Amino acid sequence: xxxxxxxxxxxxxxxxxxxxxxxxxxxxxxxxxxxxxxxxxxxxxxxxxxxxxxxxxxxxxxxxxxxxxxxxxxxxxxxxxxxxxxxxxxxxxxxxxxxxxxxxxxxxxxxxxx
Amino acid sequence: xxxxxxxxxxxxxxxxxxxxxxxxxxxxxxxxxxxxxxxxxxxxxxxxxxxxxxxxxxxxxxxxxxxxxxxxxxxxxxxxxxxxxxxxxxxxxxxxxxxxxxxxxxxxxxxxxx
Numbered sequence: 001x002x003x004x005x006x007x008x009x010x011x012x013x014x015x016x017x018x019x020x021x022x023x024x025x026x027x028x029x030x031x032x033x034x035x036x037x038x039x040x041x042x043x044x045x046x047x048x049x050x051x052x053x054x055x056x057x058x059x060x061x062x063x064x065x066x067x068x069x070x071x072x073x074x075x076x077x078x079x080x081x082x083x084x085x086x087x088x089x090x091x092x093x094x095x096x097x098x099x100x101x102x103x104x105x106x107x108x109x110x111x112x113x114x
Numbered sequence: 115x116x117x118x119x120x121x122x123x124x125x126x127x128x129x130x131x132x133x134x135x136x137x138x139x140x141x142x143x144x145x146x147x148x149x150x151x152x153x154x155x156x157x158x159x160x161x162x163x164x165x166x167x168x169x170x171x172x173x174x175x176x177x178x179x180x181x182x183x184x185x186x187x188x189x190x191x192x193x194x195x196x197x198x199x200x201x202x203x204x205x206x207x208x209x210x211x212x213x214x215x216x217x218x219x220x221x222x223x224x225x226x227x228x
Contacts, residue, residue, distance in 0.1 A: 042222075043220050044219050089157065100145060100208065102159070102217065103173075106156045
């Protein structure tokens with residue numbers, strides 16, 4: 001089963017608009033929630049991350065909103081630019097016997113139209 | 115630092131053949147992982163290692179073997195390739211002392227099994 005559900009699968013936004021990607025999880029053992037950005041032909045790279053005791057984290061144009069009671073979190077990209085066009089993955093981490101295991105969402109292909 | 119390197123970049127196998135995907139990192143990271151990426155499925159953990167000599171299974175380990183004889187290298191072996199193993203494979207590494215949840219990914223190996 002998919003432990004982290006991500007939506008939408010694909011998203012098209014005009015340049016300057018706000019891109020919003022949503023994720024939901026069930027397992028309350030998750031203790032850290034990173035977002036990864038992947039450009040075609042490359043490996044994913046960490047974009048921004050949040051702990052569940054924080055409701056919002058902002059880094060530049062990228063903001064994570066976190067709702068612990070609803071078990072949902074989202075990525076907002078303000079003033080979206082064509083260079084933001086990529087696939088975005090949310091993830092959730094849990095620690096098992098000293099190891100950090102990440103569970104990824106299905107991914108969202110974001111296209112920013114100029 | 116080269117970071118995380120993977121070889122080969124592309125590979126075509128016939129059903130039943132075996133091969134080893136190579137992964138190396140030069141950052142002295144304790145944790146190394148293998149993921150497969152399939153459309154609409156996100157990244158799924160195959161095997162991981164918390165240090166030399168220690169490996170464990172992830173979500174989708176069947177048909178794959180790993181070993182970790184050194185800190186730097188973490189090869190993934192396909193024992194008898196099947197068309198269901200057609201995928202893009204990513205190796206990742208992280209350190210216990212790093213920002214929590216951050217993993218460095220290699221550029222990937224695109225494998226096709228016919």
